Amino acid sequence: MARMKFLCDADRCIECNACVTACKNEHEVPWGINRRRVVTLNDGKPGERSISMACMHCTDAPCAAVCPVNCFYTTADAVVLHSKDLCIGCGYCFYACPFGAPQYPKVGNFGSRGKMDKCTYCAGGPEADGSKEEYEKYGANRLAEGKLPLCAEMCSTKSLLAGDGEIIAQIYKERVMKRGYGSGAWGWKTAYRETIES
Amino acid sequence: MVSFARFVRAAVGACALLLLVVAAPAPVGAQQVNPTASSVKEQQLLQELNRIQGRVSIPDERSGVLEQPQGRQWREFHNVTLRWIGGIAIIGMLAVLVIFYLTRGMVRLESGRSGRTLVRFNIYERFVHWMTATCFIILAISGLNITFGRPLLLPLIGFENFSEWSLWAKYAHNYLSFPFTIGVVLILLMWIGGNIPNKVDVEWLKRGGGIVGHDHPPAYRFNAGQKAVYWIVVIGGGLVAASGYVLMFPFYTTGIEGMQMAQIVHSVVAVLFVAAMIAHIYIGTIGMEGAFEAMGTGEVDVNWAREHHSLWLDEQMARTGPNDGRPQPATAAAE
Numbered sequence: 001m002a003r004m005k006f007l008c009d010a011d012r013c014i015e016c017n018a019c020v021t022a023c024k025n026e027h028e029v030p031w032g033i034n035r036r037r038v039v040t041l042n043d044g045k046p047g048e049r050s051i052s053m054a055c056m057h058c059t060d061a062p063c064a065a066v067c068p069v070n071c072f073y074t075t076a077d078a079v080v081l082h083s084k085d086l087c088i089g090c091g092y093c094f095y096a097c098p099f100g101a102p103q104y105p106k107v108g109n110f111g112s113r114g115k116m117d118k119c120t121y122c123a124g125g126p127e128a129d130g131s132k133e134e135y136e137k138y139g140a141n142r143l144a145e146g147k148l149p150l151c152a153e154m155c156s157t158k159s160l161l162a163g164d165g166e167i168i169a170q171i172y173k174e175r176v177m178k179r180g181y182g183s184g185a186w187g188w189k190t191a192y193r194e195t196i197e198s
Numbered sequence: 199m200v201s202f203a204r205f206v207r208a209a210v211g212a213c214a215l216l217l218l219v220v221a222a223p224a225p226v227g228a229q230q231v232n233p234t235a236s237s238v239k240e241q242q243l244l245q246e247l248n249r250i251q252g253r254v255s256i257p258d259e260r261s262g263v264l265e266q267p268q269g270r271q272w273r274e275f276h277n278v279t280l281r282w283i284g285g286i287a288i289i290g291m292l293a294v295l296v297i298f299y300l301t302r303g304m305v306r307l308e309s310g311r312s313g314r315t316l317v318r319f320n321i322y323e324r325f326v327h328w329m330t331a332t333c334f335i336i337l338a339i340s341g342l343n344i345t346f347g348r349p350l351l352l353p354l355i356g357f358e359n360f361s362e363w364s365l366w367a368k369y370a371h372n373y374l375s376f377p378f379t380i381g382v383v384l385i386l387l388m389w390i391g392g393n394i395p396n397k398v399d400v401e402w403l404k405r406g407g408g409i410v411g412h413d414h415p416p417a418y419r420f421n422a423g424q425k426a427v428y429w430i431v432v433i434g435g436g437l438v439a440a441s442g443y444v445l446m447f448p449f450y451t452t453g454i455e456g457m458q459m460a461q462i463v464h465s466v467v468a469v470l471f472v473a474a475m476i477a478h479i480y481i482g483t484i485g486m487e488g489a490f491e492a493m494g495t496g497e498v499d500v501n502w503a504r505e506h507h508s509l510w511l512d513e514q515m516a517r518t519g520p521n522d523g524r525p526q527p528a529t530a531a532a533e
Contacts, residue, residue: 010237011233011234011237015255017255017256020256032258034256034258034261037254037256037258037261038255039251039252039253039254039261039262039263040252040253040255041238041250041251041252041264042237042238042252043252043253046236047236047237047238048237048238049237049238051252053265062269062270065273065277066272066273066276066277067348068343068345068348068364069347069348069352069357069360069361069364070348070352071357071361085358086358086361087361088361088364088365088368089368090344090368091445091448092276092344094448094454095269095272095454095457095458095461096270096272096273096276097269098265098266098267098268098269098270099264099265100260100261100263100264100266100454113448180232181232181233181234181235183234183237183238183240184239184240186264186265187240187264189241190265190267190270
């Protein structure tokens with residue numbers, strides 16, 4: 001089985017936000033929630049870089065570790081998913097997450113935050129693959145159809161890579177070798193405790 | 199002339215070609231500039247601030263925080279440190295109380311009951327006490343469930359049942375925080391008069407408070423132990439309430455780091471608070487004869503007051519006399 005990861009080649013990202021839009025549309029993500037976003041660092045200054053970020057599907061995921069009701073699970077492809085039926089909306093995953101991935105439909109309402117929502121790596125949830133219930137709660141399950149996450153597939157500059165960690169790391173290494181530079185795999189050290197030496 | 203013009207044209211062309219060849223290496227050199235030399239670097243940004251923040255074009259500005267690895271430290275606190283602190287505080291307190299009860303037993307009324315009573319807590323004081331106490335017990339159980347439920351209760355009742363129970367426990371925890379906070383404020387205001395530490399407390403503590411040994415050091419309305427409970431409730435209650443509201447209203451006052459800090463304060467104070475209240479419940483029920491009546495019926499036996507709050511009894515006697523002239527209970531009159 002593959003070990004699925006995301007890799008954003010920041011030297012290619014042009015902040016077009018196609019990944020953000022593709023994700024919102026594919027999964028019919030509700031208002032106020034963005035499973036993926038593009039953050040621009042040093043905006044307008046020399047050395048500016050944009051990075052597309054969503055749930056990184058961490059190794060030994062902090063969200064899963066702190067969840068009081070143990071609603072997270074890791075698939076055979078190492079994708080970190082959760083059950084909205086079990087989630088109580090306590091907010092702990094959102095304190096623990098290094099990437100700001102978990103979000104709540106009702107942030108600010110003291111009685112309930114609602115069920116947590118985050119990137120599913122286009123792999124749905126615990127319901128039957130491709131079922132109506134799964135689509136309504138988690139969005140499309142592209143992985144079950146043999147497709148990769150739509151954000152990476154839609155990326156206009158192929159900056160965002162999704163797939164098996166070793167394969168996308170190899171693609172990135174080849175790019176760095178060919179063009180002679182690379183600012184590294186953003187978030188990898190935090191998420192996977194490893195990085196791509198280049 | 200024509201041939202000369204041709205020669206000039208050829209010479210100019212040759213010069214231009216030569217210039218082009220000489221100038222050509224310059225653009226080749228420019229291509230070797232490394233664009234990442236001046237770019238932002240992840241490890242450098244993390245070392246500077248321990249978080250990376252930028253600009254986003256979506257309306258949710260909070261999502262501009264790209265990375266904040268300190269969630270890992272908070273995770274370590276929540277999953278390991280807090281469970282140790284809570285476990286030691288609560289199980290330790292229970293163990294101490296069980297050992298104490300088995301060796302010392304209930305603190306008896308040494309002079310027996312007089313049958314005459316006097317009012318210790320009026321109906322308003324008892325209402326505030328029990329409102330706060332009821333909220334506290336539900337808040338404590340639902341709070342401990344968040345920290346200890348997953349390892350202890352979830353394996354017993356299964357995922358669905360545990361989630362259902364935890365969801366209701368969370369609602370109770372959020373909504374009951376309001377009457378609890380009001381109770382803490384009222385306790386602060388209504389009993390502060392009797393709870394300022396003074397010299398009598400030093401003497402009381404030196405003589406072991408009548409808990410250790412069989413001494414009965416003098417005390418006003420509240421002895422040093424009760425004053426300690428009062429200040430634990432007021433300060434501890436204030437801290438859990440303030441930190442709790444920070445968590446209940448995310449992003450109103452702080453960002454994620456502030457909420458991690460608030461959760462640490464909230465949970466550490468809460469488990470110590472629970473341990474202290476277990477001791478309070480013990481001494482108010484099976485730990486001391488005649489103590490529960492003070493908060494139950496609101497009236498205590500005069501002999502109980504003489505043994506445990508002699509200076510308070512003197513004050514009350516000087517003001518109204520015992521029993522407020524009420525008839526004595528029939529059972530006591532037979533003695």
